Amino acid sequence: MSTEETAEPAITFADLGLGDAVLKSIAAVGYESPSAIQAQTIPPLLEGRDLVGLAQTGTGKTAAFALPILDRLDIRQKSPQALVLAPTRELALQVCEAFQKYAAGTKGVHVLPVYGGQAYGIQLSALRRGVHIVVGTPGRIMDHLEKGTLDLSELKFLVLDEADEMLNMGFAEDVETILADTPDDKQVALFSATMPAQIRRLSKKYLNNPTEISVKGKTATAANITQRYLICSYPQKVDALTRILEVENFEGMIVFVRTKSETELLAEKLRARGFSAMAINGDVAQVQRERTVNQLKSGKLDILVATDVAARGLDVERISHVVNYDIPTDTESYVHRIGRTGRAGRSGDAISFVTPRERYLLKHIEKATRQPLAEMTLPSVEDVNVTRLARFDDAITAALGQTARVEKFRDVIAHYVRNHDVPEVDVAAALAVVAQGDTPLLLDPADERPARRFDDRPERSAGSGARSDRPERGGRPSRSGQAMKNYKIQVGKRHKVEPRQIVGAIANEGGLSRGDFGSIKIMPDFSIVELPADLSPETWKKLESTRISGKLIELTEDRGPSRSPRTSSHDAERPEASSSYKKPRHKKSSD
Numbered sequence: 001m002s003t004e005e006t007a008e009p010a011i012t013f014a015d016l017g018l019g020d021a022v023l024k025s026i027a028a029v030g031y032e033s034p035s036a037i038q039a040q041t042i043p044p045l046l047e048g049r050d051l052v053g054l055a056q057t058g059t060g061k062t063a064a065f066a067l068p069i070l071d072r073l074d075i076r077q078k079s080p081q082a083l084v085l086a087p088t089r090e091l092a093l094q095v096c097e098a099f100q101k102y103a104a105g106t107k108g109v110h111v112l113p114v115y116g117g118q119a120y121g122i123q124l125s126a127l128r129r130g131v132h133i134v135v136g137t138p139g140r141i142m143d144h145l146e147k148g149t150l151d152l153s154e155l156k157f158l159v160l161d162e163a164d165e166m167l168n169m170g171f172a173e174d175v176e177t178i179l180a181d182t183p184d185d186k187q188v189a190l191f192s193a194t195m196p197a198q199i200r201r202l203s204k205k206y207l208n209n210p211t212e213i214s215v216k217g218k219t220a221t222a223a224n225i226t227q228r229y230l231i232c233s234y235p236q237k238v239d240a241l242t243r244i245l246e247v248e249n250f251e252g253m254i255v256f257v258r259t260k261s262e263t264e265l266l267a268e269k270l271r272a273r274g275f276s277a278m279a280i281n282g283d284v285a286q287v288q289r290e291r292t293v294n295q296l297k298s299g300k301l302d303i304l305v306a307t308d309v310a311a312r313g314l315d316v317e318r319i320s321h322v323v324n325y326d327i328p329t330d331t332e333s334y335v336h337r338i339g340r341t342g343r344a345g346r347s348g349d350a351i352s353f354v355t356p357r358e359r360y361l362l363k364h365i366e367k368a369t370r371q372p373l374a375e376m377t378l379p380s381v382e383d384v385n386v387t388r389l390a391r392f393d394d395a396i397t398a399a400l401g402q403t404a405r406v407e408k409f410r411d412v413i414a415h416y417v418r419n420h421d422v423p424e425v426d427v428a429a430a431l432a433v434v435a436q437g438d439t440p441l442l443l444d445p446a447d448e449r450p451a452r453r454f455d456d457r458p459e460r461s462a463g464s465g466a467r468s469d470r471p472e473r474g475g476r477p478s479r480s481g482q483a484m485k486n487y488k489i490q491v492g493k494r495h496k497v498e499p500r501q502i503v504g505a506i507a508n509e510g511g512l513s514r515g516d517f518g519s520i521k522i523m524p525d526f527s528i529v530e531l532p533a534d535l536s537p538e539t540w541k542k543l544e545s546t547r548i549s550g551k552l553i554e555l556t557e558d559r560g561p562s563r564s565p566r567t568s569s570h571d572a573e574r575p576e577a578s579s580s581y582k583k584p585r586h587k588k589s590s591d
Helices: 003-007 020-029 036-046 061-071 089-102 120-129 138-147 163-168 172-180 197-206 234-247 260-272 286-298 331-338 356-369 381-400 403-420 424-436 499-510 537-543
Strands: 051-055 082-085 111-114 133-136 157-160 187-192 211-215 225-231 252-256 277-280 303-306 319-324 348-354 483-489 520-522 527-532
Touching (some): 020 089, 051 061, 061 089, 061 157, 061 187, 082 172, 089 111, 157 172, 163 187, 163 197, 172 197, 187 197, 234 260, 277 286, 319 331, 331 348, 331 356, 348 356, 403 424, 499 527, 499 537
Parallel strands (some): 082 157, 225 348, 277 303
Antiparallel strands (some): 520 527
């Protein structure tokens, strides 16, 4: 445990001065402790002070201004009391949804999103009925003010969210007009990722002696952690996690979820599928927590399902993987979570489940960490069967090593073969059936449903850094602009190789950099690696003797015909057909 983690004060939302109704909503959402921006922003806002907050997107600032507004709201007043200006309709809708979520414990709160592209009739009807909070884009708010359909004469709170982005989009004049046309005694909170001169001037002109808060996100992620993500719908998550647990070669794992109740539910589902899993959250007694962590350290437990707060300060070298079952809404939580793996200089893996509606969170994380996350494909039935066969082979090999015990059973088997005239291979197969029980060793490929395609996924921008695992033929340009080509190497899943081993071996032996690698697709007996199209003769020479897991890679250009059709990373396979299988290698928890 680091000194920094030990010294963190256990601040709660109740310590910030919020009322019971808001605290009840926070507890229902599952939040356990405030983020840095929330801890520093909520108290001065509750005191009624104007505020300038310098914070990146994804640090939890929506709750930082939403909670104090809800706490001080007068439900009896039907005209708008709070106005939040946002640069885009997407952000306006996100903020509106957050307000509704945090207002669950307060009856009668009405929140209205106001943005271009939506019919005026819907907005006018809501305004006539009465709303407490309006969240909108500057352009549409100005339209309503000019038409006289939005009354801000009794406004008490005004928030400028992502102010720098609003000004960059040309809303400076609209924002200043709105600020000037609202009551002078209103409370103003301005949030911006940067502080250019224009924002500074706006602050001095329209804010009254504001409190200034600057929160720098802890966005550095360790270079020895491989970061991936999987696009899947919420109902798919349990089965997707099960397949990943089958295929990934992991020692210990932490699976992060958002709420305390979900930790228990997911741990129970994993135990039902044969995995050694336990939950820890803020409600778990310290004695039980210590016992669970010790089991994880000793290898008696393989999977820990946890919330952010429960995993704080957790330092277990055995943790090779972190899974964000629920992707965090702020980048600091993401960095803290994946920092639980890759300890003491070891390599680690971080996998994040992202629903189609959560892609914006993925973009925030990539932007804040300045590090791309590679998209992964849901392991197929074939992938799971390859892994199961490999482990079955290993179990037989290990048993053959117990010479004394094997010798004792030779006579038993020989006796059966003599008396029943059955081939020894049939007897071995029958014993495997006895050992396996009712759970089939292999999944039936015929039971796998057709891949589901998320066609609503937007195109990634060239600068986003994310890349697909789809191997593309020809000379596709890489992010650095160089032409890329697919190459084939003779090591695959049966040889227990992982992408990081392939990158490490080829980069070290061939003198390549990590930027020279594109997509990597690992098949059962070989792999397809995207590398520069113009590999030099010197590089080819160096790679002739390169080995991975003790086997020569035999690098060749990929000609395509020998490859079996596979689902690309743009397709998310439906795992429901495999919901009943169990992983025989994992022991049940003794707790």
